[in-house]
Amino acid sequence: MRGFTLWVIGPSVSNNESLARAVEGDLLERGVRVERLDAGSIGSFVESSQGVAFVANLLTRNDVVCICSTPAPKSAERQANRKLIGRYVEAYAKSSEAEGEISFEEPDKPEVVCDLIQESEEESMTQILKTLEILGFIPPSDFDDEYSDEDEDKIRQRLQDLGYI
Amino acid sequence: MALFRKKKKRAMILGLDGVPIGLIERLMDAGVMPAFRDLSQKGTLQSMKASLPEISAVSWTDFMTGTQSGEHGIFGFTDFRDGSYELKFPNFSDVKSRTLWDKLGDQGKRSIVVNQPSTYPARPIPGCLISGFVAINIKKSVHPLTLLRRVVEEGYSIDIPTMQCRNDHDLLMRELDETLKGRQRVVDWLWEDQDWDLFELVITGTDRLQHFVWNSVEDPSHPLHQEAMDYYANIDRLIGQLIERFVEGPGGDLSRIFLLSDHGFCAIEQEVRLNAWLEQEGYLRFLTDEPKELTDVDPQSKAFFLDPARLYINRKGRFEKGTVEEEEAEAVLEELTEGLTSLDHNGNRVVRFTLKGMEVYAGPHADRAPDLILTSHRGYDLKGTVKEKSVFGKTDLEGMHSWDDAFFWSLRPKIEDLKISDLSDIIMAELV
Numbered sequence: 001m002r003g004f005t006l007w008v009i010g011p012s013v014s015n016n017e018s019l020a021r022a023v024e025g026d027l028l029e030r031g032v033r034v035e036r037l038d039a040g041s042i043g044s045f046v047e048s049s050q051g052v053a054f055v056a057n058l059l060t061r062n063d064v065v066c067i068c069s070t071p072a073p074k075s076a077e078r079q080a081n082r083k084l085i086g087r088y089v090e091a092y093a094k095s096s097e098a099e100g101e102i103s104f105e106e107p108d109k110p111e112v113v114c115d116l117i118q119e120s121e122e123e124s125m126t127q128i129l130k131t132l133e134i135l136g137f138i139p140p141s142d143f144d145d146e147y148s149d150e151d152e153d154k155i156r157q158r159l160q161d162l163g164y165i
Numbered sequence: 166m167a168l169f170r171k172k173k174k175r176a177m178i179l180g181l182d183g184v185p186i187g188l189i190e191r192l193m194d195a196g197v198m199p200a201f202r203d204l205s206q207k208g209t210l211q212s213m214k215a216s217l218p219e220i221s222a223v224s225w226t227d228f229m230t231g232t233q234s235g236e237h238g239i240f241g242f243t244d245f246r247d248g249s250y251e252l253k254f255p256n257f258s259d260v261k262s263r264t265l266w267d268k269l270g271d272q273g274k275r276s277i278v279v280n281q282p283s284t285y286p287a288r289p290i291p292g293c294l295i296s297g298f299v300a301i302n303i304k305k306s307v308h309p310l311t312l313l314r315r316v317v318e319e320g321y322s323i324d325i326p327t328m329q330c331r332n333d334h335d336l337l338m339r340e341l342d343e344t345l346k347g348r349q350r351v352v353d354w355l356w357e358d359q360d361w362d363l364f365e366l367v368i369t370g371t372d373r374l375q376h377f378v379w380n381s382v383e384d385p386s387h388p389l390h391q392e393a394m395d396y397y398a399n400i401d402r403l404i405g406q407l408i409e410r411f412v413e414g415p416g417g418d419l420s421r422i423f424l425l426s427d428h429g430f431c432a433i434e435q436e437v438r439l440n441a442w443l444e445q446e447g448y449l450r451f452l453t454d455e456p457k458e459l460t461d462v463d464p465q466s467k468a469f470f471l472d473p474a475r476l477y478i479n480r481k482g483r484f485e486k487g488t489v490e491e492e493e494a495e496a497v498l499e500e501l502t503e504g505l506t507s508l509d510h511n512g513n514r515v516v517r518f519t520l521k522g523m524e525v526y527a528g529p530h531a532d533r534a535p536d537l538i539l540t541s542h543r544g545y546d547l548k549g550t551v552k553e554k555s556v557f558g559k560t561d562l563e564g565m566h567s568w569d570d571a572f573f574w575s576l577r578p579k580i581e582d583l584k585i586s587d588l589s590d591i592i593m594a595e596l597v
Contacts, residue, residue: 001311031293031309139310145258145286154301155254161327162376163562164220164242165472165549 001032003060004137005053005085006128007068009078010093011104013039015116019093020069022125027065030141035059036067043070053081060085065138075105089137091128111135175416176596178365178423179404182221182282182298183372185429186212186572188382197398200405201574207419208576212569213583215428217525217538218473219568221298221372222255224427224585225282230262231589235526237262239283240534242299243471248485250459252471257284257296261530265589266290266363272597274362277355280323280348281367282427293359295351298324298369312355319350325373331561334378338392341370342399349403356410363596366407368400375430379564383432420576421595425588429570433563434544437508437515438553439470445556446504448497456551464488467497468536473566474547475535476501498536505539510557515545540568 006023008016017038024036037043037052046052049072059066072078082088092110096117112131114124132138147155159165189210193202204210216224216233218241226239234240238261243252260283266276270291278284278294285300287308295316296306300323307313322344330337345368352366374393375382381389404424411417443449443466450463459469464486468478478494481487489497498521508515522534541547546565573583580587 001314029289029309031311139313141310144305145256145288147254147256151301152254155299158299158301158324158327159242159254161331162373163546163548163560163565 001063001065001138002087003063003065004087004089004132005056005060005066005068006089006091006132007056007072007078007081008091008093008128009072009104009107009110010095010116011098012093012095012116013069013071015095015097016069016093019091019114019116019121019124019128020067022121023128024067026125026129027067027138030138032065032138033063034065034067036069038069039071049074049077049081053084056081057085060087073104075107078107087137089132089135091131093124173416174362174418174421174596175411175414176363176421176423176592177407177411177417178363178425178592179407180225180281180365180367181371181400181424181426182367182369183375183428183430183566184426184572185431185567185570186210186426187570188430189572192394192397192401195394197394198401200401200408203405204408204424204574208574209579210572210574211579211583213425213571213573213585214569215566215571215585217520217540217568218475219428219540219566220473221282221427224571225367226260227584227586228425228427228588229264229266229281229283230260231265231586231593232262232528233526233586235528235531235534238530238533241471241473241475244533245459245471245477245484248483250462250484250486252458254299257286257288264290265592266292266294268589268593269363269596274596275360276363276365277359277361278363278365279352279355279367280369281365282369292361292363293355295321296323297367300324315354316351319347319354321347321351325370327373330373331377334381334389337374337377338389338396341374341396344370345396345399345403352407362416363592364411368403370396371400371426372430375564376562377564379430379432382564422575423588423592424572424574425585426571427585429567430564431543431567433546433559433565435510435557436546436548436559437510437541438548438550438556438558439474439476439505439539440549440551441553441556442505442508443468443470443501444554448501451551459551461551468501469551470549471535472549474539474541475549476505476537476539478536494536502537505537510545513542515541515547517542543567 008020010016024034027034052070056066090110092107092113094115133140192198216227222242226237230237246253275292280297282297285296286305287294287296294308300306325340381387381393448467451461453461479487479489517540520538526534
């Protein structure tokens, strides 16, 4: 599977981080190689969003899925990050809570918008994962356990070949 | 603190579909399986009873759930749709008991499972799963799906092309060889790439070879004998490599290696078409001269068989068009039990024993059990076809399943009356 970067942005860094952790958990369950970059990890060493994007780009081009939730409040910075990384997905987590002095600029065209005012975190997470599936970044997780008529014909033939029916 | 960290335990399971203990012993004696010979000198190679009936769909499900059909709900490759004579093909989502891998997941342990029969379509397990027989679509055989691309790139085949190989035995030998190599490539990759506590590989080519050309295995003068021996030697080489890698790797220990087969095997002397016998004895009629399925059954029939040897009384309450009243059913069952037990072929008894479904199975799904299950004497391959009119006959298939000569190897002392459903607990006890 090829790498990509999911950047969770929004006015509340703690909400962004929580949502990023939830998405990370699901992707790990699916067996995806994930690195999460948040204020507590890379934020201790790299202050600017461009610095985080530099690391995310290295991971992405080495086929690691990178989930960033470090602050990226400025639209121009995010556009630069998108351009640098290429395989980049922006999830905008709308929230009523704004933190610190950061003046957050709303994004123009995020791939997915999560309304944390109206939705639960789990609903937002599902929406992000579905978006990643639709965009082809991750394989679909739909578990289809029903046999079609064609499936049944093939199984019937296989069982007949071996004398089982 | 690493000094005080508890050493991680790992386990490995290797399954050889349909390989009887007698064949393992012969191949060890002939020098074809030296790795197995080494194992048999270090541990216990013993016989084991398969499920009833002795088919992979049920036996592997007994193995992976540690239960029997009354609990896990799988009674065969086929079953009736509720109340109907129409067949359905149960799949992994019909398995109603938790698997060994699910239970290990509760303990935080991850399993890598490659080519496990009766797990199609692959559903999430704590770890990775590549479904085996009767998997038909690789895209629905791999969990997690992120593994799919590499599995395909490694040239992994779910199975050999059975239809072509049944008639072309040179192709069969080539396909067996290629399929085994593909499995090994995927095993080598997953072994190193994934974090795991239990690694399981099942080789199903053995069952295919034995069904199609059992004589090549048994008869040294058979033109394909050497190729058959080479195939078992390749399997033995793979077993030897995996054991060495496992024991020398982190958390590996010979005491946590387990080898098994899901049933035994023997040569077919005669196929016995049980529905033809029922028809001949007046218990079964069809609405057409050339029935294709049990949906063609005349509702006035008293009983019918599903493959391989599952007898159902046409009970009024069980089948929508059933006509046998409950008070009559027991008498019909007794008559049939007597008649089937005394069925003979050239002076030889065909049926070794019969068991009532309720005697064999217990649990929430036991009410779906057949009324009677038959096990045959060696060589008599019991069939539930509705297309044949003669009770005895033969096809081009050479080998059939047998019940009580599957094998199990471990370092443990011999276990009396071992059944395949016992293994799940044995393995859990060594790993948790």
